[in-house]
Amino acid sequence: MLPDDWHLTQDVDGFLARAGDFLRSRPALHNTPLTDIEKLRIRGTVQHDAEAPVFGRLEAGGEVRAIFYLTPRGRLGLTPLSAEQTDALAAHLAGLGHSPSDVIADHDTAGAFAESWQRHTSAAPVLFWRTHLYRLGTLTPPQPRPEGRGRIAGGQDREQVVRWCREFCVDVGEQRSIDLIDAGSWDDSRFGDRHFTFWETLEGTPVSMAAATSIVGGMVRVDPVYTPANLRGHGYAGAVTVEASRAALAAGATDVVLFTDPDNPTSNALYQRIGYVRVADFAGYKFS
Numbered sequence: 284m285l286p287d288d289w290h291l292t293q294d295v296d297g298f299l300a301r302a303g304d305f306l307r308s309r310p311a312l313h314n315t316p317l318t319d320i321e322k323l324r325i326r327g328t329v330q331h332d333a334e335a336p337v338f339g340r341l342e343a344g345g346e347v348r349a350i351f352y353l354t355p356r357g358r359l360g361l362t363p364l365s366a367e368q369t370d371a372l373a374a375h376l377a378g379l380g381h382s383p384s385d386v387i388a389d390h391d392t393a394g395a396f397a398e399s400w401q402r403h404t405s406a407a408p409v410l411f412w413r414t415h416l417y418r419l420g421t422l423t424p425p426q427p428r429p430e431g432r433g434r435i436a437g438g439q440d441r442e443q444v445v446r447w448c449r450e451f452c453v454d455v456g457e458q459r460s461i462d463l464i465d466a467g468s469w470d471d472s473r474f475g476d477r478h479f480t481f482w483e484t485l486e487g488t489p490v491s492m493a494a495a496t497s498i499v500g501g502m503v504r505v506d507p508v509y510t511p512a513n514l515r516g517h518g519y520a521g522a523v524t525v526e527a528s529r530a531a532l533a534a535g536a537t538d539v540v541l542f543t544d545p546d547n548p549t550s551n552a553l554y555q556r557i558g559y560v561r562v563a564d565f566a567g568y569k570f571s
Contacts, residue, residue, distance in 0.1 A: 289375055291339045295324045298338040298350075303500075305340075305347040306362075310502035310538040311418040311562060315387065316360050317499040320352055322476065337381065341368065357384030359396075364388075366395045373399035387412065387567040397568040404570075412567030415551065417559035419539035422532070424525050425557060429482070429518040431490065433526030436479035440489070447492050448474045451509040455544075477506075480530060482523035491519035493527035503531035505541040508550075521553050528557075 292298050299306075299320070306313045306320070323336050334355045341349040341364075349362045351372065364372065373396060376383070382404075386396050390413075397408035436444055445464060452460045463472040470476075477494035484490060491510040495503050505527050510520045524541075531539045541559065543550050555561075 288343065289339050289341055289372060291337060291379075293335045293337055295320065295336070295338060298340065299324065302338075302340045302347045302350050305350065307500035310500045311416070311540050312389070313362060313500070314416075314502050314504050314538075314540050315565075316350065316352060316362060317502055318496050318504060319354065319358075319360055321497075321499045323352070323354065339372075341372075353381060353383055357382065359383035359386040361386065361388035361392050361396060364392045364395070366399075369395040370399040370402075372396070373403050377403045383570065385411070385567055385569040387565065390564040390566045393566040393568055397570075400570060406570040408568040408570055410566065411569050412565070413545050414542040414565045415545055415561050416563040416565055417541050417543060417554050418562045419528055419532075419558055420560045421558045422525060422528055423556065423558040425518055425521040427518070429522050431482055431484045431519075431522070433523060434481045434483055434489075435530070436481050436492070440479070440481070443489060444474075444479050444492065445469060447509050447511070448472075448494075448507070450511065451507050454509075474507075478530075480523055480527040482519045482526065490514045490517070491523040493520075493523040495527050495531055498531070498534060498536050501535075501537040503534070503536040503539050505531070505539065508541075520550075521557055524554070525557055 306317055310317060320338070336355055337353040339351045340347045349364050349368065352360050369392060386393055386400070388396065400406055401408055449461060449464045452464070460472050460474070463469070474494065477496060479492060479494045481489040482491040491514065493505055493508045495505050505524060508520055508524050528539050541554065542565070543554060
């Protein structure tokens with residue numbers, strides 16, 4: 284495969300005009316590129332001294348077959364590629380002087396790119412993210428249903444939302460988000476544009492929280508779901524995930540997805556019980 288099969292641009296609108304239909308053709312599998320690229324489109328170049336994002340599309344027979352995007356912070360996102368395609372892309376990006384700090388993609392593509400990048404640049408990859416991707420089938424409320432009710436979080440709930448998002452990041456070791464929250468840069472964190480739902484007791488005390496992205500390409504991703512440690516084991520996480528999923532469907536989403544930790548059998552079993560079906564595995568690698 285020749286590098287010339289890849290068409291690179293820094294014009295996000297032009298890129299989406301050509302590659303948007305491809306991304307929307309598999310909204311569940313492409314959920315991260317859809318949300319990441321939409322965020323880059325909305326923000327534009329807020330900081331003029333920041334490096335502009337780079338977008339690439341792989342075309343064959345006049346059709347887009349795959350895409351990549353490289354954010355100003357160095358994250359490289361990929362849609363599924365063969366080992367030959369990832370090697371050609373790694374060689375092309377290295378030749379152009381691009382230096383991604385990490386790559387995220389489906390499990391096979393991420394692993395293949397990590398190997399190719401090391402071969403072309405000697406940068407050692409380190410696995411930092413493993414996850415299962417689930418897509419909502421038939422939404423099935425948990426039985427028995429815990430006492431309480433769902434409620435959309437509002438402006439008056441911001442302090443609690445921020446606090447619980449930080450606690451979630453501590454639990455999963457998401458240091459970059461912790462740093463942004465502590466620096467008062469909530470809007471720059473990955474939670475700043477989310478829509479939050481609480482499960483609260485009959486007395487009105489929030490006991491669990493779920494967030495969801497805005498609809499992009501018909502897709503909504505539920506992320507994160509968090510229950511404080513002292514409140515777990517009562518079914519609150521399942522109930523609030525159902526509420527957030529129901530809200531996404533009511534808003535018009537055709538695909539509702541979420542990621543889970545492969546090493547957490549409790550959450551994986553929970554999401555399957557309420558109607559989510561595993562569709563793929565994803566991975567992320569950092570480069571030295």
